[in-house]
Amino acid sequence: QSALTQPASVSGSPGQSITISCTGTSSDVGGYNYVSWYQQHPGKVPKLMIYDVSNRPSGVSNRFSGSKSGNTASLTISGLQAEDEADYYCNSYTSSGTRVFGGGTKLTVL
Amino acid sequence: EVQLVESGGGLVKPGGSLRLSCVASGLTFSTHSMNWVRQAPGKGLEWVSSISSSSSYIYYADSVKGRSTISRDNAKNSLFLQMNSLRPEDTAVYFCARRGSGDGFDIWGQGTMVTVSS
Numbered sequence: 001q002s003a004l005t006q007p008a009s010v011s012g013s014p015g016q017s018i019t020i021s022c023t024g025t026s027s028d029v030g031g032y033n034y035v036s037w038y039q040q041h042p043g044k045v046p047k048l049m050i051y052d053v054s055n056r057p058s059g060v061s062n063r064f065s066g067s068k069s070g071n072t073a074s075l076t077i078s079g080l081q082a083e084d085e086a087d088y089y090c091n092s093y094t095s096s097g098t099r100v101f102g103g104g105t106k107l108t109v110l
Numbered sequence: 111e112v113q114l115v116e117s118g119g120g121l122v123k124p125g126g127s128l129r130l131s132c133v134a135s136g137l138t139f140s141t142h143s144m145n146w147v148r149q150a151p152g153k154g155l156e157w158v159s160s161i162s163s164s165s166s167y168i169y170y171a172d173s174v175k176g177r178s179t180i181s182r183d184n185a186k187n188s189l190f191l192q193m194n195s196l197r198p199e200d201t202a203v204y205f206c207a208r209r210g211s212g213d214g215f216d217i218w219g220q221g222t223m224v225t226v227s228s
Contacts, residue, residue, distance in 0.1 A: 001171060001172050001173075003154075033213075034213040035213075036213060036214035036215065038155070038215070040155075045205065045218045045219070045220060045221065046147075046155065046205070046207075046215070046218055047218075048210070048214045048215060048216050050214070051210065051212040051213055051214025051216070052212040052213050052214070055212055057210070057214070057216060087154075089154060089155050091155075091157065091214075091215070093213060096169070097160075097167065097169045098157070098160075098169045098170070098171060099145070099157040099160065099169075100157060101147075101154060101155045101156060101157055102154075103154050104154035104155065
């Protein structure tokens, strides 16, 4: 149950787009369309941003989008805003029925 | 109001036990899988355990397997995590989270803090 690999940090200026990658294996990310993404502001509860690789829950801005290619999933945030500054985590279902999170990515809006 | 409320956390000595509870209100509980997720101070999220709606399927992270037992009572909209042989590395905020209609944890509780220290 190794954690999925995410960059420790990414940054961008307001209005720009950024992409956060999440790399796993064929036994998790690559094997199923069961990848989700979470946003967590300091001291707050995680919030679901993307489910089933590319679907947005009701109420989540369409500036957030998800995709997957092979064993790597990606979260793209377009039109960066100051309130997007947070930690982001990916999660995947695995072939053993368990789940695994990525190590988390700190997004800084410059 | 839609909410999950955890309780049962606290300070416990290494080797001790705790039973965490999570009560759901204002949301559909009995037809959804439920999960426990933890976050050590200053660290990332770690999935701990999941249980299917009818308790037929139960899974654990290797880090807690053999020391923890997840269970639920759909009649009382409640989820539980019995944790035994606690270690300092189990120190974390423990969240309960509902798996939504799609594969994602759509509703989270506020968390309960577990501190394992002598």
